[in-house]
Amino acid sequence: MAETPDTALELKLGYRFQNQAVMDLALTHRSHAQPHNERLEFLGDAVLGWVVAECLYRMYPEWNEGQLTRARAGLVRQKTLAELADSMNLGEQLRVGGGIVLEGAARERALASALEALLGGIVLEAGPETAQSVIERLLRRWWPIISDFADHKDxxxxxxxxxxxxxxxxxxxxxxxxxxxxxxxxxxxxxxxxxxxxxxxxxxxxxxxxxxxxxxxxxxxxxxx
Structure with missing residues (x-):
């Protein structure tokens, strides 16, 4: 059976949605239709922040509060999430309004928001523990340079x-x-x-x-x- 775009995205995400409507909603930009993905984004943002904070606290007992805060900010920032979304070709699945072309900061923001919305959808379907596993795997590529985030001050x-x-x-x-x-x-x-x-x-x-x-x-x- 040929791999569909949705299936390819789910493979890269590491989670297969049980309800296609949840995935579709997570990929719906506010310019496309109502309802859109902002409520799911809110949920995904919350669980992402908690998972990253818990991982950093557990993995780096020698870091102070400032280092933990900067590292978390580096991992959950819009640029990092958009790069992850790009690596999954998420932009090809994003549903936007007719005639609208997202570029630059608007595209980066839309990609990051959609990724957070997908995480929110996973929380709804499978609970926070499954979402935690997905998040930890997605962010694994950043762990080798996490100290750069911790030492960087904006x-x-x-x-x-x-x-x-x-x-x-x-x-x-x-x-x-x-x-x-x-x-x-x-x-x-x-x-x-x-x-x-x-x-x-x-x-x-x-x-x-x-x-x-x-x-x-x-x-x-x-x-x-």
Whole structure:
């Protein structure tokens, strides 16, 4: 029997859905139809965060809270999940609205969301223990470099620690604009250090990404006077 696209995805996921409707829902982008996958994404995001936290706590007893937090953030971030989804050719199965082409940050966000929704579907069908096994297997490729995540500090953290070292309060982040349709939303944020009369802008597909971009630019401005 020829392998169908759904079967190929399930093989890479390591789980065979008992109910095709659950899998279809997990792969339905909000631009395609109602209901879409955001409720399943919510569930999958929760179990993913718990499984990763439990694995890190068990595997790295010598790490402090900061290292555990950074490692977890690196594993569950949108970029990591989108890369996993891409390796499974999940994008070929994603159901989006007619005429809509997801690119760049919007595509990355959609892939990550669909993967989390699939995990949510597994929780509903087979329970958290099965979902845990699937997640641990999917993330196995990242374990050899997990210490890189643990030791890496994002721009917002680096900026705040730098200001603390100078006896200054944390920077302020101000949302300036939010433009575009829901699936291609772009945000612009300004990061300010009033005490030093410094500021920088950053843009991104989410407020969080825009804040990180603004913090990175402000650090560069501080470094170069």
């Amino acid at each position: 721009a917002k953290t680096r900026l705040q620690e730098r200001l603390q070292g100078e006896g200054l309060p944390p920077p302020r982040y101000l949302l300036e604009t939010a433009e575009g349709p829901g699936h291609r939303r772009r945000f612009r944020v300004r990061c300010e250090i009033p005490e030093q009369a410094l500021s920088a802008q950053g843009t991104g597909g989410s407020v969080r990404l825009a804040e990180q971009a603004a913090a990175e630019r402000l650090i560069a401005k501080m470094d170069h006077g």
